[in-house]
Amino acid sequence: MLRPAPFVVLALACALVAPPAFAQAPQDDPDRDFSFEQPDFSLITLPTTLRLPQFKSSFRVTHRFNRPLGQGDVGDLAGDLFGLDAGAQIGLEYRFGLMRGLQAGIYRTSDKTIEFFSQYNLLQQAGASPVAVGVLASIDGTNNFRDSYSPALGVAISRTIPRVGALYVEPIWVNNSNASPSELVDDNDTFLIGVGARVRIRPTVYLVGEIVPRVAGYDPGVTHGTFGIEKRAGGHMFQLNFSNSFGSTIGQLARGGLNNDDWYLGFNISRKFF
């Protein structure tokens, strides 16, 4: 079975797309400045266009609890501490700034899916450009990256509103989103458009939301949707969210949510190391 070599693919993609590296990061790197509009590298599952400074890194942990919030009555829900007593799909992510505007990382979820991802910020919102644009490339594989690989290519387009927040549109093409051989299915790819927003409602508190409609190709289940509230504390971001699925990699988003009747509690915690 022909298998993609993820590290080689990632490295080559970086080398092909990125401009030549500077010998040394500038001392007053503007990428290190805090952004009120984009305080983190992710919304809830979708990436933002926030640049990660060269040679700096960030870590994120994600939880999606398995108990539907609508199961049983309010007493049952409180008895299960709103789902926290149930199992959860847990994800761990680490990303690193390879060079100015280019970041790459790895994300593993507890269903044994591993995702390698990279992002190159092609344009920044400044001067003649009303939006920022980042090029996204990722590949995830199930069974600890042994089975069912789903590579994805896309762009993240953002428009920030000074000190208020940011809007995002992210068209992404996902290959092999269907786990059946292409000879047996009508659609093996998914074209999705992630739409999201982050709004600052207090100096360090934000509301976030995303919806990820599949506009063409394989689209089982229902459109993935999620919303949440988050609090920034220094280099940390604490986020409480509600989702109709456990999906958090691009391939999982392509496969959609479970249904619109069941919503699940979750949280994300991220930490910047700079």
Place this chain on the structure above:
Amino acid sequence: MTKRLGAAIMLAAACTAGCDEKLSDVAGPTPNLTATFSSIYQEILVTADPSGRQACIRCHRPGRSGFREVGMDLSTPDVAYAHLVGVRSVLRPGALRVAPGDPGNSFLIHKLEGRDLVGVRMPQNADPLTPGQIQIIARWIQRGAPRD
């Protein structure tokens, strides 16, 4: 920049070409089985699996029980196609053995899966087809059951 973009697209194409699942993984004991009539005829109708599945032609040919009871003859590809596709089932006259484009209402699939049966599951007195083999046959029917 254009060269880099072209190279990136070629790289992505090369990567994605290797990502599709293998049909042979689904086909199991018949790794050469594909969703075409000629392949199904060769791999399923006239060839048995070493694991214990009998070939359909063992009974469905002139002089044998499957021909005497329901009149199904699979002795050559042309005859088999003519006896399967768009032909009313003897056991369930309201159903077609193979309803082109509609595997869910094809009596052949019911007989192979052992659901909603009249009579017994096929192959009789032998191991059933694997879910993957049935899935491939169903895909051929979904494609319109062409004579390919």
